[in-house]
Amino acid sequence: MLKKFKSFAIVAAAVVSATFTLGAQAAPQALALLSTEGDVRLACNGAECAATFSSYCLQNERPSPPGGTAYRLAGREGFAVTALDRHGQTITLAALDTLKLTAARTQVAVRISIERSELDKLGLKQISVNIGNEVTLLPVPLPGDKTPFTASEIALVTDTLRKAGSRLVDLGEGRTETVRWLSKLANSLPYGDLDAPLAGKELMRQASASLAAAKMSGEARSLAAVELRGCGKDLQLQIYPSLRRCLESTHDAYLWDLNANYWQAIHTGS
Numbered sequence: 001m002l003k004k005f006k007s008f009a010i011v012a013a014a015v016v017s018a019t020f021t022l023g024a025q026a027a028p029q030a031l032a033l034l035s036t037e038g039d040v041r042l043a044c045n046g047a048e049c050a051a052t053f054s055s056y057c058l059q060n061e062r063p064s065p066p067g068g069t070a071y072r073l074a075g076r077e078g079f080a081v082t083a084l085d086r087h088g089q090t091i092t093l094a095a096l097d098t099l100k101l102t103a104a105r106t107q108v109a110v111r112i113s114i115e116r117s118e119l120d121k122l123g124l125k126q127i128s129v130n131i132g133n134e135v136t137l138l139p140v141p142l143p144g145d146k147t148p149f150t151a152s153e154i155a156l157v158t159d160t161l162r163k164a165g166s167r168l169v170d171l172g173e174g175r176t177e178t179v180r181w182l183s184k185l186a187n188s189l190p191y192g193d194l195d196a197p198l199a200g201k202e203l204m205r206q207a208s209a210s211l212a213a214a215k216m217s218g219e220a221r222s223l224a225a226v227e228l229r230g231c232g233k234d235l236q237l238q239i240y241p242s243l244r245r246c247l248e249s250t251h252d253a254y255l256w257d258l259n260a261n262y263w264q265a266i267h268t269g270s
Helices: 004-022 116-122 151-170 175-188 197-213 218-236 243-265
Strands: 031-033 043-045 048-057 070-073 079-085 090-093 100-103 109-115 124-131 135-139
Touching: 031 151, 048 116, 048 124, 048 175, 048 243, 109 116, 109 243, 116 124, 135 151, 151 243, 175 197, 175 218, 175 243, 197 218, 197 243, 218 243
Parallel strands: none
Antiparallel strands: 031 048, 031 135, 043 048, 048 109, 070 100, 070 135, 079 090, 079 124, 100 109
């Protein structure tokens, strides 16, 4: 199993240090959304429909975003939204301004959501998002920001740094494929904080079936199998309250390591 806790602690310490150095009013990092290679449905639960998407930071000199930090698309190219209308027809939409993009778990997961009432207004039953190549997110500017993004900085992160991220992270095999599978599987599971024993066994069975059907390299399949077995053991030991939580933790650990490798490769890491 990936040494998630050790890797997480090392990189997190560097990020926390950067956060305190820049101060609370500094704008957080620009983020790259990892390409999804397919549609991701925003699952409805209560008054909201949402899914989490893999992401990584493009510049570690800015602080990591706290959960709930609002983001916006730097450009709409590569961000595709499709929906099912009330008649069951699939329609393509422009990137909706009613979609909310927020940091979910530091820089390694972004939550994209829409109010269910908005779907009703639009006459839609279901909505999905497909992340293409080189999609970049910028933090929504806040009043009093002491270090706002400049035009030259935006140009750097959306061009040079994002292209480097695509080459070093998005187009990778092995761990990158594993990250995509972990994200897809986690999004398919219920949000509940606790899996009942019988439900947990059924979810593990479904997860194993998902892995068997997944199209991925042999390296990625081996990694995913190891992590899935590890989550099964962690659930038995009650380390995590649910399979989803374990998968998200594993997903985040992989992305922290991929992000650290990216920083090192572009000479912005420590």
